[in-house]
Amino acid sequence: MAKISKNRKAALAKADLTKEYSLTDAAAVVKEITFTKFDASVDIDVRLGVDPRKADQMVRGIVTLPHGTGKEVKVLALVTPDKEQEAKDAGADYVGLDDYIQKIEKGWTDVDVIITMPAVMAKVGRLGRILGPRNLMPNPKSGTVTQDVAKAVREVKAGKIDFKVDKTGIIHTSVGKVSFTAEQLAANANEVIQTLNRLKPSSAKGTYIKSITLSSTMSPGVIVDKNATI
Numbered sequence: 456m457a458k459i460s461k462n463r464k465a466a467l468a469k470a471d472l473t474k475e476y477s478l479t480d481a482a483a484v485v486k487e488i489t490f491t492k493f494d495a496s497v498d499i500d501v502r503l504g505v506d507p508r509k510a511d512q513m514v515r516g517i518v519t520l521p522h523g524t525g526k527e528v529k530v531l532a533l534v535t536p537d538k539e540q541e542a543k544d545a546g547a548d549y550v551g552l553d554d555y556i557q558k559i560e561k562g563w564t565d566v567d568v569i570i571t572m573p574a575v576m577a578k579v580g581r582l583g584r585i586l587g588p589r590n591l592m593p594n595p596k597s598g599t600v601t602q603d604v605a606k607a608v609r610e611v612k613a614g615k616i617d618f619k620v621d622k623t624g625i626i627h628t629s630v631g632k633v634s635f636t637a638e639q640l641a642a643n644a645n646e647v648i649q650t651l652n653r654l655k656p657s658s659a660k661g662t663y664i665k666s667i668t669l670s671s672t673m674s675p676g677v678i679v680d681k682n683a684t685i
Contacts, residue, residue: 470484470487470488470675470677472675472676472677472678473678474678475678475679475680475683476677476678476679476680477641477679477680477683477684478641478644478645478669478679478683478684479637479638479641480637481641481669481677481678481679482497482637482638482640482641482644482669483637484677485497485633485640485669485670485671485674485677486633486637486640486671488671488674488675488677489633489671489672489673489674490673491633491671491672491673494525494632494633494634495632495633495671495672495673495674496525496526496629496631496632496633496671496672497629497630497631497632497633497635497640497669497670497671498627498628498629498630498669498670498671498672499626499627499628499629499630499644499647499648499667499668499669500625500626500627500666500667500668500669500670500676501625501626501647501648501651501664501666501667502624502625502664502665502666502667503620503624503625503626503651503659503663503664503665504624504659504660504661504662504663504664504665505620505624505656505659505663506624507620507621507622507623507624508622509658511656511657511658512656512658512659513619513620514619514620514626514651514654514655514656515596515597515617515618515619515620515654516617516618516619516650516651516654517596517597517598517615517616517617517618517650518615518616518617518618518646518647518650519610519613519614519615519616519646520614520615520616520630520631520643520646520647521614521639521642521643521646522614522631522635522639522640522642522643523613523614523631524614524616524629524630524631524632525631525632525634525635526567526629526632528567528568528611528612529548529549529565529566529567529568530546530547530548530549530566530567530568530569530570530608530611530612531547531548531549531550531555531566531568531569531570532547532549532550532551532569532570532571532604532608533551533552533555533556533569533570533571533572533575533578533579533593534550534551534552534570534571534572534575534604535552535572535574535575536552538572538604539551541604541605542570542604542605542608544605545604545605545606545608545609545612546608546609546612547570547604547608548566549566552575552578553578556578556579556582559582559585559586560582560585562585564585564586564589564591566591568591568599568611569586569591569592569593569599570593570599570600570601570604570607570608570611571593571599571600571604572600572601572602572604573595573600573601573602576593576600579593594617596617597617598610598615598617599611599617616628616629618647626647626651628647630643630644630647630669631643633671640669644667644669644679644684645684648664648667648684649684651664652664664681665681666678666681667679667681667684
């Protein structure tokens with residue numbers, strides 16, 4: 456039988472992990488039971504009553520967190536020369552096209568988001584086998600293939616994230632850092648939940664949101680009362 460660590464014992468003593476909490480209370484509990492020496496990420500897991508194998512139940516969307524992610528997002532803009540200055544002024548960390556395509560083909564993927572434009576997707580498309588498995592491939596549905604590159608860069612830097620349901624029917628995404636206040640974490644999590652509600656497929660039957668859990672990088676999960684969101 457695996458030994459329970461000292462920190463996990465302390466966490467279990469401080470929180471009732473079988474209880475359902477409001478979003479704000481759940482966020483406060485996560486902060487209280489996190490003992491990492493670094494500023495851990497806080498994640499939300501939402502189990503949906505959908506069948507991801509069916510195309511009309513593949514829930515995917517974008518959301519701008521009101522308090523950002525707390526993470527410095529590194530953005531690569533793959534654009535034509537006439538758009539380079541625009542992307543730089545908007546805050547893109549890396550800007551170019553053919554040179555970065557060659558770097559990626561050699562294995563470089565040290566970025567969090569790649570934004571590009573429709574005119575160059577023919578070139579970018581061949582990077583699919585490298586970027587796809589890393590969830591870095593630009594996609595019009597996530598707003599990362601657009602003519603308005605500057606706007607896309609600013610939104611990503613401000614806390615815009617994209618998500619999609621995994622094969623088990625769960626949405627998993629970050630809603631901030633442990634250093635955020637409980638209210639900030641709750642507001643970010645609520646924005647994700649409200650966005651999911653708006654994206655409910657018409658073909659989904661029965662209970663749509665089955666469960667919601669908040670946790671930090673190293674903490675146990677805290678159950679959120681799905682009927683008590685803010």
